[in-house]
Structure formats: structure tokens, C-alpha cells
Amino acid sequence: MNIVKNKKWFFLLSAIVIIPGVISLILFGLKFSIDFTGGSKLEFQISNFKSQTSNKNISEVLDSEKIKVHKIEKVSGDTFKVQTNPIEQDKKNEIVSELDKLGKITEKSFETVGPTIGRETQENAVKAVIVASIAITAYIAFAFRKVSNPVSSWKYGVCAIAALLHDLLIVVGIFSILGRFLNIEVDSLFITALLTVMGFSVHDTIVVFDRIRENLRKNFNLKFEEVVNNSLLETLNRSLNTSLTVVMVLFALLLFGGESIRWFVVALLIGIISGTYSSIFNASQLLVAWYEWDKKRKNN
Amino acid sequence: MRPKIFLLILFFVASILLFIDLPVPIKAFNLNLDPSRININLGPIHLKRESSYKLGLDLQGGARLIYQVDMKGVPLTEQNTAFESARTVIERRVNFFGVTEPSIQALKVGPDYRIIIELPGTTNIDQALNLIGRTAQLSFWEEGKDRIATEEAQLYPFGLTQVFENKPEKTKLTGKDLKTARVVFGSKDGTPQVQLNFTSSGTKLFADITKRNVGKPVAIVLDDIAISAPIVQQAILNGDAVISGSFTQDQAKALQIQLNAGALPAPLKLIGQATVGPSLGIESLKKSLLGGFLGFISLIVFMVALYKKEGVLAGVALSVYTIVVLFIFKFIPVTLTLAGIAGFILSIGMAVDANILIFERMREELRNNKPRNLAIKLGFSRAWPSIRDSNISSLITTFILFYFGSGPIRGFAIALAIGIIVSMFSAITVTRNLLKYFEGENI
Numbered sequence: 022m023n024i025v026k027n028k029k030w031f032f033l034l035s036a037i038v039i040i041p042g043v044i045s046l047i048l049f050g051l052k053f054s055i056d057f058t059g060g061s062k063l064e065f066q067i068s069n070f071k072s073q074t075s076n077k078n079i080s081e082v083l084d085s086e087k088i089k090v091h092k093i094e095k096v097s098g099d100t101f102k103v104q105t106n107p108i109e110q111d112k113k114n115e116i117v118s119e120l121d122k123l124g125k126i127t128e129k130s131f132e133t134v135g136p137t138i139g140r141e142t143q144e145n146a147v148k149a150v151i152v153a154s155i156a157i158t159a160y161i162a163f164a165f166r167k168v169s170n171p172v173s174s175w176k177y178g179v180c181a182i183a184a185l186l187h188d189l190l191i192v193v194g195i196f197s198i199l200g201r202f203l204n205i206e207v208d209s210l211f212i213t214a215l216l217t218v219m220g221f222s223v224h225d226t227i228v229v230f231d232r233i234r235e236n237l238r239k240n241f242n243l244k245f246e247e248v249v250n251n252s253l254l255e256t257l258n259r260s261l262n263t264s265l266t267v268v269m270v271l272f273a274l275l276l277f278g279g280e281s282i283r284w285f286v287v288a289l290l291i292g293i294i295s296g297t298y299s300s301i302f303n304a305s306q307l308l309v310a311w312y313e314w315d316k317k318r319k320n321n
Numbered sequence: 322m323r324p325k326i327f328l329l330i331l332f333f334v335a336s337i338l339l340f341i342d343l344p345v346p347i348k349a350f351n352l353n354l355d356p357s358r359i360n361i362n363l364g365p366i367h368l369k370r371e372s373s374y375k376l377g378l379d380l381q382g383g384a385r386l387i388y389q390v391d392m393k394g395v396p397l398t399e400q401n402t403a404f405e406s407a408r409t410v411i412e413r414r415v416n417f418f419g420v421t422e423p424s425i426q427a428l429k430v431g432p433d434y435r436i437i438i439e440l441p442g443t444t445n446i447d448q449a450l451n452l453i454g455r456t457a458q459l460s461f462w463e464e465g466k467d468r469i470a471t472e473e474a475q476l477y478p479f480g481l482t483q484v485f486e487n488k489p490e491k492t493k494l495t496g497k498d499l500k501t502a503r504v505v506f507g508s509k510d511g512t513p514q515v516q517l518n519f520t521s522s523g524t525k526l527f528a529d530i531t532k533r534n535v536g537k538p539v540a541i542v543l544d545d546i547a548i549s550a551p552i553v554q555q556a557i558l559n560g561d562a563v564i565s566g567s568f569t570q571d572q573a574k575a576l577q578i579q580l581n582a583g584a585l586p587a588p589l590k591l592i593g594q595a596t597v598g599p600s601l602g603i604e605s606l607k608k609s610l611l612g613g614f615l616g617f618i619s620l621i622v623f624m625v626a627l628y629k630k631e632g633v634l635a636g637v638a639l640s641v642y643t644i645v646v647l648f649i650f651k652f653i654p655v656t657l658t659l660a661g662i663a664g665f666i667l668s669i670g671m672a673v674d675a676n677i678l679i680f681e682r683m684r685e686e687l688r689n690n691k692p693r694n695l696a697i698k699l700g701f702s703r704a705w706p707s708i709r710d711s712n713i714s715s716l717i718t719t720f721i722l723f724y725f726g727s728g729p730i731r732g733f734a735i736a737l738a739i740g741i742i743v744s745m746f747s748a749i750t751v752t753r754n755l756l757k758y759f760e761g762e763n764i
Contacts, residue, residue, distance in 0.1 A: 064601070110450050110594070129601045135592030138387065141430065142727070149725035156717045164710050210660060213722060213730045217667070217737070220718035224711035228678065231707040259681040266623060266677070267670035270616030274666055277612035279605035281379070282663050289667065 025250040028306035035187060035303060038295075042194015045201055051193070052200035054208035055104060055132070057146075059139035060091060062132045063113060064102045067124040079103065082119045086112070092204065096280060100129065107133050146212040150189075153216055157223050158182050164227070165234065171245050172312050180311070181226045184296075184304035188222045189215060191295040192288055210285040218292025221267070225260060225300035232256050233305065246309045253305055264297040324757035331751065335641055338648040344374060374651055376441075377658035377732060380606045382599030383441040384449065388589040390434040395585050399501065404434045406582035407589065409575075410457045410544065411436055417452070436589070446596055454591060455544075459496030459583020462489045462540040462547075463530060480547030484540045492530050492539075496583025498523025504573045507565060513573035514565040517580065524560030532556040541580070548579045605659050613666040617643065624673060628680050634755045635676040635748070642672050642740075642747035649739055661732030668740025671715070675748035678704040697756055701749070708749070712741050 024031070055062055076093050079101060083090050091104040108116075113131055120126050134142075161178040192215060199205035232252040240248055268290065275286045378385055388411075395403045408427045415423045415438060424439040443449060462481060465488040481489045500518040507514050519527050530539060531553045540550040551564045564576070621639065624632035646665065650657060683700030691699065719741070722734035 109591070110447060114447065128596075128598060130595070130597045132595040133591075133593055135387075135389075137389070137433070138593045145725045145727075149721050152725070153718050153721045156721065157714055160714055160717060164713075209726070209730055210733075213660065213726065213733050216718050216722050217664075217733075220715040221671075223714040224674075227711045227714060228707045231710060235703070235706075255685060256681075259677050262627065262677045262681070263671075263674045266620055266673050267667065269619050269623060270613070270666050270670035273616035273619060274609065274612040274663060277608055277615060278663070279608040279659065281605055282609070282659055285660070285663065 022254060023250055024253055024302065025246050025306055025309055028302075028310060031302035031306060035299070039187065039190050039194060042197055043190060045197040046194055049197055049201040051197050052204065052206045053143075054206040055091075055134045055139065056209040057139050057143045057207075059107055059134050059136035061105050061108045061113070061134075062102065062130070063105075063116070064096065064100065064129040064131070065117070065120070066100045066127040066129060067120070068099060068127070076101075078123055079120065082123070083116065086116055086119065088112070088116070094204075107135060109133070142209055146209065149212065149216060150219075153219055154182060154185070157185070157219065161223070161227065161230075165230065167234075170237070172308060176308065176311060177230050180304050180307045181223055181230065183307055184226050184299040185219055185222045187299045187303055188218055188292055188295040192218060192292045195291055196288065205284055210282065211288055214285050214288035214292060217289060218296060221293055222296035222299060225264070225296050226304045228259065229253060229256050229300055229305055233308075245312055249305050249309050253301060257301065260297055260301055264293055267293050324754040327754045328758055331641065331754070335644050339644045341651065342644060342647040373654075375654040375656045376602075376606070377656045377661070378439055378441060378595070378602075379597055379659050380602045380657060381441055382597050382602040383439065384443050384446045384597075385593075385595045386438045386440075386446070386450070386453065386591060387593035388436045388438070388454070389592045390436060391588045391590055392434060395587055399585055400434070402501070402578075402581050403585035403587045404429070406457070406578050406585060407434075407587050408436055409578045410582040411438065411453055411589075413546075414453050414544065415440070434587075435592075442599070446594070450591070454589050456586045456588045457496065457582040458544055458586075459499065459580065460542045461492045461494040461527075461530065462542055463492055463534050464488075464537055465490035478542045478545040478547055481540055481542065484538050484547060484550040489540065492526065494523060494526040494530060496586055498526055499580065499584035501584055502577045502580035504570070504577050505563070512565065513568045513570045514563050515568070515573050515576050515580065517562040517564070519560035519562070521560070524558075527560060527562065528556065528558045531562075543579050543583055549576055606662075609659060609662045609666070613662065613669070616666055617669055620669065620673060624676070630759075631676075631680050631683075631752075631756075634752055634759075635673060635680070637755060638676065638747045638751040639669065639673060641751050642743055643669065645743050645747065646740055649743070650736075655735055655739070656732055657736075658732035660730065661736040664733040664736035665740060668737050668744065672740060672744035672748060674711075675704070675708045675744060676752060678707055679748070679752065694760065697760060701753060705749075708745065712745060715741055 076095065079093055080090060083093075083103065083105065088108060089106040091106075092102075094102040094104075096102050117126055117128060158178045158181075161181050162175050165174040165177045167174070196205060196207055196211065200207065229252060232255055233249055236248045236252050236255075237245075240251075243251075271286055271290050271293070275283065275290065278286060390404055390407050392400050392403065404427065408425065412425050415425060420440045420443055422441055424437075426437040426439075428435045428437060438453065440446070440449060460478075462478070462485075464485040467488045469482060469486070469488045477489050498520050500520050500523070502515055502517050505514050505516045506512065534553045535555060536553065538550040538552045540547050542548065549564060551566070568576070617639070621632075621636040624635045624639075626632065628635065646668070649655070650665075655661065679700045682704045683696050686696035686699045686703075687693065716738060719734045719738040723731050723738070726734060
């Protein structure tokens with residue numbers, strides 16, 4: 022089996038998944054939750070309530086209280102989640118007592134994020150992603166410092182980061198589409214998922230690169246692309262098995278775990294599947310493509 | 322160490338840890354073992370510790386309040402003092418509110434001063450908000466003329482009726498008239514004292530009060546609780562008073578902080594809050610634990626199906642891993658949030674990665690016709706660089722998450738980091754000793 026030679030097809034497949042997401046990202050962006058924008062979130066349960074008229078009645082109450090509503094969502098049967106501009110405790114109590122006229126209300130949770138904190142969370146998220154990328158590149162360049170033939174060590178770092186960007190783009194792109202069509206929001210847990218995916222993606226890529234490093238030392242009469250292909254095949258079982266184990270526990274969490282971490286788990290799942298794909302079918306192939314391109318340039 | 326001895330010790334330690342991990346006491350026969358209260362006396366070893374899992378607000382229900390301390394009216398040089406005082410005042414109010422294990426955190430974020438309060442178990446926070454959010458009020462009281470009736474006693478700030486025999490009377494002097502308070506040391510004996518500096522209007526008011534009350538106490542009240550009642554030795558006309566007494570340095574410091582809370586009143590602004598009802602928390606906890614348990618079982622089945630005997634050993638290693646991590650969670654203790662539990666469950670999935678790397682390598686060496694014991698040896702030694710490098714990259718991201726994240730994100734990062742570190746031990750050391758035990762020591 023040769024999974025290096027067919028690299029164009031693998032790149033193409035990645036592109037097919039990434040491009041719609043990127044287009045959606047440019048056109049629609051992401052739907053940010055109140056973690057980033059500031060606002061209030063109230064979750065409550067109504068007993069003795071007719072389900073057909075639900076959302077409309079709630080929105081009427083909120084309108085009469087002159088509150089700017091972002092979203093009203095039915096979490097399950099009789100539980101609703103309402104998101105609004107930031108409101109204070111007194112105002113919330115007023116709303117709850119108004120809603121109480123529709124049926125008996127049990128407050129499940131109430132959260133307000135002031136605009137200052139929202140802005141701060143935004144800044145910290147951006148900083149975290151940037152610092153993580155820099156730290157990881159530096160680490161890979163360090164870990165592979167002894168490998169320089171025939172491809173120099175910093176190029177391993179760049180290829181690992183390219184694979185990582187691939188995974189981030191896929192997750193962010195899919196969440197942009199989910200946000201547009203299913204109103205799924207991006208919150209601070211989503212950023213956590215992104216960073217975890219970064220860690221995992223590089224983790225996977227390093228295992229493959231490690232094998233390339235080892236095989237380069239043993240087989241100096243083989244062509245670079247052959248060494249890379251052998252290394253990929255040798256680590257294929259491990260890559261698939263490891264991601265299967267992680268995917269398995271994540272699926273268990275997705276099916277049985279609670280509502281509040283559902284989309285967090287989905288983001289992790291997408292990222293980890295993408296991370297496995299990119300470490301098998303993208304990262305090393307990119308390394309070979311770069312090597313061939315360099316060689317062609319030198320020969321001319 | 323010989324594998325047999327290692328495994329015996331491991332088994333012994335793991336059993337103890339497993340017992341400590343249990344969330345509820347065991348009641349069997351006439352035994353009543355409670356893991357939350359450990360009291361061991363073994364010759365010279367005394368270990369007494371109460372431990373239980375620390376659940377975050379999202380799991381046990383409760384309220385989180387984030388206040389910004391408004392420093393507009395406070396001069397720049399005094400801001401740190403004012404911040405410390407605001408924190409102390411809040412602490413006092415929260416303790417007064419009577420919540421078990423409240424947490425109060427003072428944070429300086431750039432130019433902003435914040436105080437984060439967590440009140441586990443409290444969901445009706447209307448009362449807490451009123452009590453905590455107020456700006457500190459400092460007042461000075463002197464003794465009045467009328468006798469006090471018993472039923473009136475509770476109308477006055479707490480502690481005043483112990484100081485005065487007659488009805489206490491509030492003076493016009495307040496925290497606004499106090500410039501600062503600081504700890505100084507007496508010129509004669511070097512004992513700690515608290516020095517008060519009044520503003521010009523305060524100096525006049527204070528002079529009048531001290532003139533009237535020579536030989537009598539003047540009580541200082543913060544938020545309806547008396548904090549000090551020094552006896553006036555002489556009339557003080559220049560606005561520089563010293564409270565002396567048999568203070569320890571800490572006591573003097575505490576008094577200074579309380580006085581400054583009134584002298585440098587910084588209004589509190591609520592900039593964020595979250596309340597989680599207890600039922601929602603328990604529901605989420607149960608669901609995640611069920612998810613985690615099923616994930617764990619399916620992992621073991623998967624490993625056994627894939628690697629047969631070695632898979633069983635990996636399963637043992639994974640169990641040791643789970644026991645150790647839960648113990649660390651309980652012992653430190655790590656505050657468990659929903660995200661943290663997800664991080665822990667994710668780390669279970671990642672923990673077997675090291676085993677998979679080793680076993681795949683072993684198979685590869687076997688395919689290359691290496692003898693079994695050599696293949697096992699090579700499996701460990703050759704898989705090690707990959708295990709090390711890949712785990713370090715994951716650890717880097719957890720540190721960054723911890724540094725930049727707040728609340729739930731930190732919980733996730735800590736859980737994942739602990740998981741990664743423990744997994745390196747369990748997957749390598751534990752599996753290796755098990756293999757040595759079953760395959761002979763020559764590996």
C-alpha cells in the first residue's frame with residue numbers, strides 16, 4: 022500500500038471538508054455565546070404548561086419586560102433556556118414571577134456575564150490559541166533538532182502545525198455551519214475543546230514523525246518517500262487504535278453524558294477524528310511534497 | 322525491585338487508595354469503614370485526614386458572584402490597601418451568611434480589581450446579594466445617658482451592649498472622616514498599635530468626641546458589628562489617634578484592614594453571576610459518571626479483544642490508573658466540574674495510548690522474528706521516545722489552558738494534566754512489571 026504517492030487525493034479530500042466550513046466562516050462567522058459577548062442565561066422548568074404555545078408565550082413575557090432576547094430554546098419537554106442582554110438579579114426575579122403566571126416555574130440556573138468579562142474571555146481565548154501554537158512549534162523543533170537529513174528539523178514543526186491548523190479549521194468551520202443552521206453557539210468550553218484537539222493532533226503527528234526519524238537512521242539507502250510511507254504503515258495500527266479508544270469514550274459521553282457538555286464533546290470528537298486523519302494522510306505527505314519541491318528547485 | 326514485590330506493594334497500595342476513593346462509607350457485617358475520615362496510628366505513623374470529593378458549583382449547585390471593586394474614589398497608592406480591606410469585609414459578610422465552605426478569591430486583572438465569591442449550596446441569592454454587595458460602613462459610637470432596656474439590645478450593632486452600660490449613641494464621625502489606618506510600633510516598648518489619621522472635618526468631630534469621653538470607651542462599628550472599643554485616655558485634638566492594647570501583630574493588622582475598609586470605601590459592582598440549582602447539578606453528575614463508566618468498560622473490552630493477554634494487563638494498568646487519579650482528585654483536592662470530569666474521562670481514553678504504542682511495537686518486533694522476551698524489551702524501549710514526546714505536547718496545551726482559562730476550563734486542564742502524568746506511570750511501570758511477572762524476568 023502506498024499512502025504517500027496518492028497524496029494529492031488526500032489533500033483534496035481535506036479541502037472538500039475544509040472549504041465549505043471556511044466559506045461559512047467568512048459569510049456567517051461563528052455564533053458566540055454570552056461567555057464572549059456578555060449577557061444573561063436563564064434556564065427553568067415549567068410544569069402544567071401547554072407545549073404548542075410555549076416559546077411564543079415566553080417571548081411575550083420577556084417583551085413586556087422590555088428585555089432584549091437573543092434566543093429562546095426548548096432544552097427538553099418542559100425545560101427552557103432563555104438568553105438575553107445582561108440583566109440584574111431584581112429584573113430576573115421580576116421575569117420569573119411574570120413567567121410563573123404561565124405555569125409553575127422552577128429555576129434551574131441563571132447566569133450573567135458582564136461585558137467586561139466577556140471581552141476578557143475573548144482576549145484570553147485568542148492569546149491561548151496563539152501561545153499554544155508557538156509553544157508546540159518550538160517544542161517540535163526542539164524534539165527533532167537532531168534530524169536534519171534530508172529534511173531539516175524546523176520543517177517537521179511547520180508540517181505538524183499545518184496539520185494542526187487543518188484540524189482547527191475543520192472544527193471551527195463545522196461549528197460555523199452548525200451555528201448558521203442549528204443555532205449552535207461557541208462558548209469557552211469550545212475553546213477548551215480546540216486546545217485539547219491541538220494537543221491531541223500534535224501528539225498523533227509526533228508519533229508518526231518519530232518513526233520517520235528512527236527509520237531514516239536505519240535505512241539510508243531508501244528514498245525519502247519510501248521511508249515515510251513505511252513509517253506511516255508501521256504506525257497505522259497504533260494511530261487507528263488510539264483514536265478508536267478516545268472516540269469510544271467520547272461517544273459514551275455523548276450518548277450518556279449530560280446536555281451541558283454535549284457540544285463540547287462533539288467538538289472534541291470532530292477534532293480528534295480530523296487529527297487522526299491529518300496525522301496519517303496530511304502531515305507526512307506535506308513533508309514529502311516539500312522535499313520534492315525543494316529537490317526540483319535545486320535541479321533546475 | 323523484583324516484579325513480585327512491586328506487584329504486591331502495588332496491590333496493597335491500590336486497595337487502600339481504592340477504599341479512600343469510595344464516595345460513601347462501607348457498612349458490612351459489624352464493620353463501619355468511612356473513607357472520608359481517615360485516622361491511622363501505626364507506631365510512629367499518624368495519619369489523620371478528612372477528605373471528600375470537592376464538587377464545583379455546576380455539580381453541587383450554588384452561586385458564583387463576580388464583583389469589580391470600583392477604585393475611582395481611591396488614590397492610586399492606597400488601592401492595594403483598599404482591595405485587601407474590601408476582600409476582608411466581604412469575607413466577614415460571607416461568613417456571617419453561614420454557608421459551608423465558601424470560597425473568596427481576590428484577583429487583579431490588568432488594572433481591574435475583582436473579587437470572586439462562590440457559595441456552594443446557596444441558590445436563593447437575593448439575600449446574599451444584598452448583604453455582600455453593600456459598600457462598607459464604618460461608624461463611631463459613644464455611650465448615651467439613658468439606661469438600656471433588655472428588649473432593645475438587639476436594635477444596636479452586634480457587640481455594643483457589651484461595651485456600654487447605657488444606650489449606645491451613634492456619633493457623626495464615619496468612615497469618610499478617616500483618612501487611613503496603619504500599623505505602627507509603640508516608641509517605648511515596640512508593641513504593635515493601630516494609628517488613625519483623620520481628615521480635617523474628622524479631626525474636629527473626633528476632638529469633640531474624645532473631649533466628651535475621657536476615661537470611657539468609644540466603639541468602632543463596621544457593618545453593624547463592633548470591631549474595637551478603645552478607652553479614650555485623653556482628648557485628641559490633632560487628628561492623630563493611636564489604638565494601643567495587648568495586640569499581636571496579626572491582630573493589629575486585622576484591625577487596620579477593617580478600619581481601612583471604612584476609610585477607603587470602594588463600591589462593589591456585580592459584573593457576573595451564576596446560579597445553578599442543585600437538581601441540575603446532580604443530574605449532570607450522574608449522567609457524566611455513567612458515560613465515563615461505560616466508556617471505561619468498553620475500553621477494556623476493546624483492549625482485550627485487540628491484544629488478548631496483554632490487553633488484560635492493560636486493563637489492570639487502566640484500573641490502577643483510575644484508582645490513582647481519583648485518589649489525587651480527592652487528596653489535593655481538585656475541584657471537580659463537569660468539564661473536569663470530561664477531561665478525566667478523555668484522559669482514560671488517552672491513557673491506553675502508551676499501552677497501544679508498546680504492544681504494537683512488540684508485535685512488530687515479533688513479526689521481524691525477534692524472540693518473545695527481546696520483542697517485549699524492544700517494545701518498551703523503542704516506544705518510549707514517542708510516548709514521551711507526544712505526552713509533553715499534550716501537557717504543554719494543558720498548562721496553557723490552565724494559565725489563560727478560568728473556572729471550568731482550569732478544572733478541565735488540571736484533570737487532563739494529572740491524567741497524562743499518571744498514565745505514563747501506569748501504562749509503563751505497571752504494565753512492565755505485570756509482563757515481567759508473567760513472562761519471566763528476562764525482559
